[in-house]
Amino acid sequence: DIQMTQSPSSVSASVGDRVTITCRASQGISSWLAWYQQKPGKAPKLLIYAASSLQSGVPSRFSGSGSGTDFTLTISSLQPEDFATYYCQQANSFLWTFGQGTKVEIK
Amino acid sequence: QLQLQESGPGLVKPSETLSLTCTVSGGSISSSSYYWGWIRQPPGKGLEWIGSIYYSGSTYYNPSLKSRVTISVDTSKNQFSLKLSSVTAADTAVYYCARINMHWFDPWGQGTLVTVSS
Numbered sequence: 001d002i003q004m005t006q007s008p009s010s011v012s013a014s015v016g017d018r019v020t021i022t023c024r025a026s027q028g029i030s031s032w033l034a035w036y037q038q039k040p041g042k043a044p045k046l047l048i049y050a051a052s053s054l055q056s057g058v059p060s061r062f063s064g065s066g067s068g069t070d071f072t073l074t075i076s077s078l079q080p081e082d083f084a085t086y087y088c089q090q091a092n093s094f095l096w097t098f099g100q101g102t103k104v105e106i107k
Numbered sequence: 108q109l110q111l112q113e114s115g116p117g118l119v120k121p122s123e124t125l126s127l128t129c130t131v132s133g134g135s136i137s138s139s140s141y142y143w144g145w146i147r148q149p150p151g152k153g154l155e156w157i158g159s160i161y162y163s164g165s166t167y168y169n170p171s172l173k174s175r176v177t178i179s180v181d182t183s184k185n186q187f188s189l190k191l192s193s194v195t196a197a198d199t200a201v202y203y204c205a206r207i208n209m210h211w212f213d214p215w216g217q218g219t220l221v222t223v224s225s
Contacts, residue, residue, distance in 0.1 A: 001170060034211045036154075043203055043215035044154065055213065087154055091210030094167045096144070098154040 002026050002092050006099035012107040019075040021102045023088035028068045032091045035064055035073045038101075039084045047086075048073065078104070109134040111204050111216035119198075119223050125191040129204030129216060136185045137162045142207035145178060145189045147200040148218075155200075159207055160187055194223045 003026040013019050023033065031051040036044035046055045048064035051071055061076045075082055083106055088099040115127035129143070136143060144159040158168040160178045168176050172191070180187040191198060201220050205212040 032210055036212070043205075043218050044212070045215075046211055046213040049209070049211040049213075089154075089212070094159070095170070096156040096159070096210065096212075098146075098156065101153045 001095065002029065002090055002097055004088055004090055004097055004099040006086075006088055006102050008102060009100065010103040010105060012105045013078050014107045015078055015080055017078045017107075019078050019082075019104060021073045021086055021088075021104075023066075023071045023073070023099050025069045025071075025090055027092075029090045029092050031067050033064075033066070033071050034089045034091075035062075036087045036089065037082075037084045038087065044087060075104075109206060109214055111206065111214065113202060113204050113216045113219040115219065115221070117220060117222060119194055119221060120225050121195055121223055122193055125189070125194050125198060125221055125223075127189045127202055127204075127219065127221070129187050129189075131185045131187075131206075136180065136187065137182045140208070142167075143180070143187045144205050144207050144212060146203045146205060146212065146215075147198075148203070149197075149200045157189065157191075157202075196223050199223045 005024045033051045035048040038044040052064045063074050065072050085101045085103045087101050110132045112130045119125045142159045145157040158178045160166045175192045177190040199222050201218040203218045205215040
């Protein structure tokens with residue numbers, strides 16, 4: 001199985017800050033990676049797919065990069081509504097796995 | 108707009124079988140473009156993919172759950188279902204259903220909490 005490791009597990013940041021979250025796959029997955037945002041009590045929401053493609057309706061302050069084993073989600077200027085938990089997800093041979101999550105908290 | 112809704116018992120006894128249904132509205136589950144999946148999230152923890160199904164009945168399961176999981180589809184009702192056998196307290200979680208577009212889960216249902224307790 002492919003394991004996904006996110007870092008950090010939590011980050012404290014202020015409105016306007018640039019925030020970067022990383023996700024590392026235990027083996028190469030090309031660009032088969034997505035990022036989701038989850039707010040308390042809500043279902044996850046797709047933000048980025050295919051490592052760097054922005055889902056329709058998602059603000060452009062969100063961006064993704066990477067390929068192979070190392071990936072990054074960047075929020076260029078953190079907004080109040082961005083405080084949430086973020087998960088990466090890989091898809092390899094129809095066996096999907098998620099990272100353990102990164103909680104973005106208010107500083 | 109496609110919507111998914113989970114339904115089923117909120118309380119299941121240990122050793123019994125958890126059964127949930129996901130009803131799809133605003134689109135056809137028989138679309139050749141998508142798979143349909145189940146994901147769960149224990150309280151305060153991360154997301155775990157359980158398994159996925161195509162409208163034809165082709166399935167993929169998480170290897171760690173494969174021996175206990177059955178996912179089926181009913182195209183006439185635009186539904187797909189999850190059965191998880193021999194449940195324990197560790198199976199207590201919010202269970203989500205979702206459409207899988209390419210390999211991406213979108214959209215998701217609102218989720219339903221299933222508690223395993225006697």
